[in-house]
Amino acid sequence: TQLLEQSPQFLSIQEGENLTVYCNSSSVFSSLQWYRQEPGEGPVLLVTVVTGGEVKKLKRLTFQFGDARKDSSLHITAAQPGDTGLYLCAGGSQAGTALIFGKGTTLSVSS
Amino acid sequence: DAGITQSPRHKVTETGTPVTLRCHQTENHRYMYWYRQDPGHGLRLIHYSYGVKDTDKGEVSDGYSVSRSKTEDFLLTLESATSSQTSVYFCAISELRQGVTGELFFGEGSRLTVL
Numbered sequence: 001t002q003l004l005e006q007s008p009q010f011l012s013i014q015e016g017e018n019l020t021v022y023c024n025s026s027s028v029f030s031s032l033q034w035y036r037q038e039p040g041e042g043p044v045l046l047v048t049v050v051t052g053g054e055v056k057k058l059k060r061l062t063f064q065f066g067d068a069r070k071d072s073s074l075h076i077t078a079a080q081p082g083d084t085g086l087y088l089c090a091g092g093s094q095a096g097t098a099l100i101f102g103k104g105t106t107l108s109v110s111s
Numbered sequence: 112d113a114g115i116t117q118s119p120r121h122k123v124t125e126t127g128t129p130v131t132l133r134c135h136q137t138e139n140h141r142y143m144y145w146y147r148q149d150p151g152h153g154l155r156l157i158h159y160s161y162g163v164k165d166t167d168k169g170e171v172s173d174g175y176s177v178s179r180s181k182t183e184d185f186l187l188t189l190e191s192a193t194s195s196q197t198s199v200y201f202c203a204i205s206e207l208r209q210g211v212t213g214e215l216f217f218g219e220g221s222r223l224t225v226l
Binding site for chain 1: 142144146151152153154155156159167169201203208209210211212213214215217218219220
């Protein structure tokens with residue numbers, strides 16, 4: 001059974017601070033996706049990474065896929081209150097199979 | 112926004128009663144999924160479908176069944192609801208992109224309470 005361990009589970013920071021969320025597994029994934037979810041809504045995709053070592057930037061968010069495709073990280077620079085939410089990583093293996101989700105990181109950014 | 116709707120959005124039922132949740136899409140996506148979301152557990156896969164009448168079990172499939180008779184509809188049935196099935200249920204759809212599972216588009220969720 002493939003598992004994705006996400007850490008930390010909770011993160012409470014001040015506006016302007018930097019943070020990193022980690023997503024780790026002992027399994028190799030063909031792709032890894034990061035989602036953000038707000039209360040009462042479904043998750044929304046932030047990014048997909050498919051190549052080992054790949055780095056993608058989305059404004060203040062930087063996503064990295066590990067060289068061995070077993071882990072990923074999400075780094076937020078100068079966090080803002082609008083970044084508050086639940087961040088989920090999800091790994092895909094064989095084409096067409098369902099994604100496996102980590103348990104999520106709840107981020108709270110206060111002004 | 113992807114055309115995906117779930118019904119009902121909220122339901123309260125009693126232990127032992129059958130419950131069916133419906134997911135309807137207008138995107139003609141091949142893959143459809145049912146996840147449940149509980150505090151401390153993230154999203155856990157119940158069942159998924161890779162085509163009409165083609166389904167497979169996920170990690171928490173016990174007590175649930177699914178059916179997909181049309182591309183656009185994916186039904187999740189709890190034959191005899193239990194309190195442990197109180198949860199928020201999300202339907203999602205996707206297609207393959209470059210040989211891997213593409214972006215999941217989620218519905219707004221169905222909150223089920225079993226008393």
